[in-house]
Amino acid sequence: MASSPTNVGVVFGGCSGEHAVSIRSAQTVVHGLNLGANRQRYQLVLIYIDRDGRWWGHDIAEKVLTNGYPPTGSDLPQPLPGPGFRGLPAGADSVSIWYPVLHGPNGEDGTIQGLFELMQQPYVGAGVLGSAVSMDKQAMKAALAGAGLALVPYVCTQAEELSVAAHREALLNRIEAELSYPCFVKPANLGSSVGISKVQNRDELLQGLSLAASLDSRLVVEQGVQARELECAVLGGTALRASVVGEVRFDADWYDYDTKYTEGRSTTLIPAPLPEAVVETIRSQSIQACAAVGVTGMARVDFFYDDSSGRVWLNEINTLPGFTNQSMYPMLWEASGVTLEQLVHELLESAGQ
Ligand SMILES: Nc1ncnc2c1ncn2[C@@H]1O[C@H](COP(=O)(O)OP(=O)(O)O)[C@@H](O)[C@H]1O
Ligand SMILES: [Mg+2]
Structure with a gap:
């Protein structure tokens, strides 16, 4: 019945x-x-x-x-x-x-x-802790670094450090001592590349920090790396599994808002052409990353990969990744043998586990 x-x-x-x-x-x-x-x-x-x-x-x-x-x-x-x-x-x-x-x-x-x-x-998806930690790039990086996962070098700061001239100079000095240009300046709690600047010198750094500070009180500055951008989808209740690995390629210097959302400016390669060992590193680090931040249910974990040195850095975890018919998350599962029909059913089945 x-x-x-x-x-x-x-x-x-x-x-x-x-x-x-x-x-x-x-x-x-x-x-x-x-x-x-x-x-x-x-x-x-x-x-x-x-x-x-x-x-x-x-x-x-x-x-x-x-x-x-x-x-x-x-x-x-x-x-x-x-x-x-x-x-x-x-x-x-x-x-x-x-x-x-x-x-x-x-x-x-x-x-x-x-x-x-x-x-x-x-x-469906991650709980309160996993969602909140993954959303805030400062908290996420602390949890991932604590779990021993490789991240690009970064500096955390708060918007209020910019408001007093003496603190501002000290902050710029600290960033320049720890990182080299180009750097990426990011508000900690946005998405879709909103408020992010790639900066090449001290003036641009200050401009980037001011822009990010107008959007969020918590900021992150990262060492820029020349790298391919890889993504892996994770699914399941308490027992998570990882999809094949995909790659985003685009005709821009970096994956900014316009490039992300203008049709035809980016393409996806699924699976990404990669050595098997890199695929396995990314799949296993995706699961480790979810454990580190307390994510269950669903996530897309994004990486940088420098194919000249073979280095892999974890960039971020997205707990409610884009799910359009052009989005990486459902496409990665489709390529891993999980159809859209099965995927949404599995996500509902894993809810509350
Ligand atoms: N450290 C970095 N080195 C090189 N490129 C970066 C770096 N950080 C960010 N980017 C570029 O900016 C894009 C958006 O950054 P990301 O941290 O993923 O922000 P969002 O959460 O808004 O997606 C990345 O996809 C990449 O193209
Ligand atoms: Mg991103």
């Missing part, structure tokens, strides 16, 4: 710079949840979070997914409620498992995961 379907709450959109990508990711997730046996297994309750953080129920969410872009003012009931979470929309009380498809702050950083914990309901 067929059992009744499980009600899955698919939450997308969100109060972050990656709102538009989230809508595209959710289209792919929903497509996967309607494929084959999933259609009988799952009943979907769609929830859309607008750019101001308001939560909207199934009908508005479905329209956003169908259109592929955020609602205009006339699509939403007026007057609008205040911004932010004001409680679950109608229909959400039937949800028994949550599937967040949100990228960046407010979705990938442990905040929504905390809400699901408070509701005592299972959800």
Whole structure:
């Protein structure tokens, strides 16, 4: 006898710079949840979070997914409620498992995961700790370095160090003593390359720090490396497994926002052409990295690889990686023998483990 379907709450959109990508990711997730046996297994309750953080129920969410872009003012009931979470929309009380498809702050950083914990309901992907640690590049690097994983040399600082001239000079001196140009200056808590600068000298370093400090109070400066960019997908409950390794290539100096999101400017190679030993290093370090930051469920782990020296450095862990039909995460699993239909099912099966 067929059992009744499980009600899955698919939450997308969100109060972050990656709102538009989230809508595209959710289209792919929903497509996967309607494929084959999933259609009988799952009943979907769609929830859309607008750019101001308001939560909207199934009908508005479905329209956003169908259109592929955020609602205009006339699509939403007026007057609008205040911004932010004001409680679950109608229909959400039937949800028994949550599937967040949100990228960046407010979705990938442990905040929504905390809400699901408070509701005592299972959800797809990493928990509060793994999400929060992976989101903050300072915390992530500390955890990864503590686990003995190789990272490019880096310096952490806080925005307030820039506000007093004497501290600012001392900071620039410290960075120049520890790293050499080019360096990458990053806000610790954004994504999609937003607020990142590649800098070649002290003036640009200060400009890069000021830009990053206007976006986040926590900053990281890294030694720039000349390297290929490799990515590996991780999946599972407490027992994680790693996919084949993929590579991103692009026609730009580095993988900045425009290059990431302009069609045709980057290509993916799956699997990446690599010596077997490098593939194995990357796959095993991906699992070790997830253990180091407390990530279960799902992650995409990104690396730099210098093929002239053979060195591998771990760059970052993304706990809610892009899930569009062009995204590395589902494509890496497809190439590893896990179809989209199986992938979304496995992610739901691993929720709460
Ligand atoms: N230390 C570095 N050396 C060389 N390139 C880097 C370095 N750090 C970042 N980059 C470039 O900037 C891109 C974005 O940096 P990343 O830390 O992955 O930020 P985000 O979390 O926004 O994706 C990388 O994909 C890479 O192209
Ligand atoms: Mg990145």
